[in-house]
Amino acid sequence: MTLVRSILRSPLVGALTTPHGVDRYLELVDPMWVVGEVRARIVDRRVETRAGVPVATLTLEPSSAWRGHEAGQFVQVGVEVDGARRTRCFSVSSPESKPGDLITITMRANPEGTVSKHLVHDARIGDVVHLSQADGQFTLPSPLPQELLLLSGGSGITPVMSMLRTLLRRGYGGTITFLHYAQSPDHQIFADELADLPPNVHVRLVYPECGDPVFSTEELARILPHHAEVDAWACGPAGLVERVQETFRDNPRLRVEYFKTSTLGAVEGAVGRTRFAGAGVEAENTGATLLEQAEDAGLTPAYGCRMGICFTCTTRKTEGRVRNVVTGVESDQPDEDVQLCVSAPVGDCVVDL
Amino acid sequence: MTTPTKPSARLTPEQLEEFGKEMDAIRQKVVARLGQEDADYIRGVIRAQRAFEGAGRALFYLPPAWPLAVASLSISKILDNMEIGHNVMHGQYDWMGDPGINSRMYEWDTVCPSEQWKYSHNYIHHTYTNVLGKDRDIGYGILRMDEDQKWHPYYLGNPVYATLLMLFFQWGVLLHDLEVENIVQGKRSWKDTKHLHRGMIRKVRNQTLKDYLLFPLLTGPLFPLTLAGNATANLVRNIWAFNIIFCGHFPSGVESFEEEAAENETRGAWYYRQLLGSANITGGPLFHVLTGNLSHQIEHHLFPDIPARRYPEIAPEVQALCEKYGLNYNTGPLWKQLGSVAAKIVKLALPGGRDGTRRTSAPEPVLPDLPKVNVSHLVDDPEPQVERELASA
Structure with a gap:
């Protein structure tokens, strides 16, 4: 297979398929045969939540060009809706991967989002989607610290879930505090898996709309008094991430990832x-x-x-x-x-x- | 309405504005309908083109199938250049968000680099369509295709140059951006073209390597046959593209414009100029595909970025507007349009040679005090031909 790929990517094949390139021919036979671009076939699909806007996990089989990902990174996923390709970023929810591995992405069917709605409702097993290589700096360090805090809200759980799964697979022996905010137990993503974790993972699922306290510095201090000395990863809605940032001030131990663009700043006092x-x-x-x-x-x-x-x-x-x-x-x-x-x-x- | 029997009406600024709005409305209607069907269509054409290409390359291994191989490869190149390349590079399918079918990324199977062609075609030709002195597609700098191009003994060779351009059309398109005629006249120096050289050399190298060395080599002892076959396919494409393209703006009755016409032009006036500066060719659905729908040159010039497969469906609406405003909709079968282009090439080889095409100046306010209804009949008298001939002699 590697030999075939090397031949297909050789300068000779490039010269014979100029000006279009070999992928423009291969994709007509099978979209997964492309050697330069990344595509992925959907091989499994499961619904994660019992209430609210549905959340689904898709298992993807990336094409041969996939280079793998680090826990916490995201990919761009492109789907075609009404003939037009729409692309959005999703964190990979499965543990770190190598070329040839399957990966999963998990997304809520955002009512205003074409791509997530399509992936949750319309995508079928066997469909091929466009994929980018993984990207992003929201990753685990090497060597790993003795203790970590993973903090997420809503579907922001996906990159930290990838981290948690990676840590467990690597047999991480340190302490993990996993603090997650969701609307209700019925909205909880990965509920079964989170209920069944080894003792070094302290899971706290918080449902403010059901009467639980919202995130605050005091609340975090109650759960993890020495949080300022713990390496932390936070991902979720802008409001939550901003409050976490206030708590940690300029502490470099905190890494954050937004999963919405709503906080991208407009130019204030714009003129002209x-x-x-x-x-x-x-x-x-x-x-x-x-x-x-x-x-x-x-x-x-x-x-x-x-x-x-x-x-x-x-x-x-x-x-x-x-x-x-x-x-x-x-x-x-x-x-x-x-x-x-x-x-x-x-x-x-x-x-x- | 085919070849015009009487000149098109000139429109008042008010009429032009109304005309522009009606054209915009046609455009909006089509744009709103774009979707899966258009995506499936262009992908289908690409699939067919690649299949013809594959079949053509493969059939060269069977010497008795040589004519079939050449036919297959010729169709591949025609589809690639016309219905796919030309239209994709106009941005007709950019809304699909597919990098493989995107105007910024697409490269076509011909020696001219897409980047350079897009500048001279999309920008210069489509913006200044049929404006003499601006649109270098009028005669491509080597032919006399408009009676207002000043005659020179050089133009006695008009039919010869046209024939050579037809046979070597892809090379003509390649060299178009160098503006050789301006270099000869000293208006442009060789140095001014330096930024074009690298792209040209790279593309020419890739194309010739593929067609004239690698694929022939791959057929081993059949090298000469494959080489000749590839050259023939390129020749067939050259002849076909030249003939279709020359029917777009040169049949008799198509109007050309003064430079002022394109200055401070309103949207309505722009539509007006595009409409009167283009001509269609009638034919069946397969013919339209093989012309890249340039058989609907009028619709293409009105809406260059709308997927070309939509032109046949909007043509009746455009024709209805032409009737409403008293404008000619220049169309006819291929033999007739070609005949009229050939006649023009020969006629304009000689001095004078006015063929009756009216020069349209900027659509400035025309007799604004007259009742609108009859304006067309009052103002559209062709300029006296005798005077024109004297002036150009």
Whole structure:
């Protein structure tokens, strides 16, 4: 198999299949045969929750180019809906993987999200989805610390679950505190697995809507008095993650991962006007990202991840200064390609859209 | 409505605005319908193209099947360049979010790098369609295809140049961006084209290596036959593409425009110019696919980024608008459109040679005080032909 792959990726095959490349031929025979891109076949599907918006876990068999992942990393998953590919990021929920391993992703059918809804409701076993290589810095260190705190809310449980599963598989002997916030026991993801863990894992499932205390510094101090000396990983809705960050202040032991883009900062006190030259549309600069401003103006630019990862929305900016709302870096180069989803104009701006 | 018997009406600014809105409405309706069907269609065409390509390459191992191999490979190249390449690179399928069918990523099976073609075609030609002095697709810098191109003894060779361009069309498309005619005239220096060289060399190397060395080598002793077959397939594609493309803007009755026409043009005026500057070819569904739907050049120029398979379905609506506004919708069978292009090539080889095509200037307010109903008949008299001939002689 490796030999076949080496041949298919050889310069000779490249020269024979120019200008399209070998994958554009292989995919017509079987989409999983591609050697340059990553795809995955859905081989199993299970529903995780008993109430609320359904959550499903899909088991994926990645194609030969998959390089594996570290616990806590995410992948971009692309599905086709009405002929158009939509891509979103999902954390891998299974333990760390090597090439050839199966992986799982777990997602709630976000009522406003095309991809998660499709994956939960419409995806069938045997379907092939587009996959990226794994990415992200929200991972475990090496060597592992003696004690860890894993803290999550809602479907933010997926990357920390990957960590927990990885630690258990590696036979980790240290202490793990697993603190998770969910709506109710019926909304709990991975409930059975969390009920059956070895004694060095202290699981606390908290349901504030059922009367449990919400997250606060005091509450954490009660559960884990020495939390400031413990390496911690937190993932969940922006509100929860922000409160955790306040508790830990600038403590470098805390690593966080957001799973929503809602906290991406708009430019405050925005001035000027935003012009979409191709469409001949101009509007007051609201400080929101160019993608949002374009959509508010009634345009429908192509987009994918909406968080600066996939470059689907990349468009030529001809004039003006924009700020990358993730990194805060500003740029005023004329005629540069910017990612609409993470670029917010600072003052007048013209985009070739 | 086929070849116009009377010139198209000139529209008042108000009419142009209304006309533009009606065109926009057609566009909106189609855009709202785009979806799975269009994705399945283009994937189906790609599948067919790759199958023809595979079959063509394989059949070269069977010497008696040589004509079949050539036919198969020719169809592959025609589909790749026209219904897939040309249309994908217009961004017609960008909404699919598939990098393999995306205007920024697609590369086609011909020697011209897609990046360079997109500039001269999508930007220059589609923006300044039929504007003499701006649209370099009028004669491609080597032919006299418009009577307002000043005659020069060089143009006596018009039919010869056209024939050579037809036979070597892919190379003509490749060299188009160098603007050799401007280099000869001293308007552009060789250095100005430097940024194009690397891309050109790389693409030419890849294409020639594949068709003229590697695939022939793979057939061993059949090397010469395979080489000749690949060259023939490229030739067939060249001839076909040239003929279809020349029917797009050069049949008689198609209008060309002054440079001012494209300045500060409204959307309605832009639609007007695109409509009158293009011509269609009639034919069956298979013919349309093999032309990349450039047989619907009019619809393509009105809506260059709408999937081409939709053109036949909107053509009746465009025709209805033409009737409403008294505009010519230039269409006809291939033999007729080609005949008229050939006649023009020959006629314009000689001095003068006005073939009756009306020069349209910017659609400035025309007799705004007259009642709108009869404006077309009052203002669209062709300019006196005698005077034009004198002027160009």
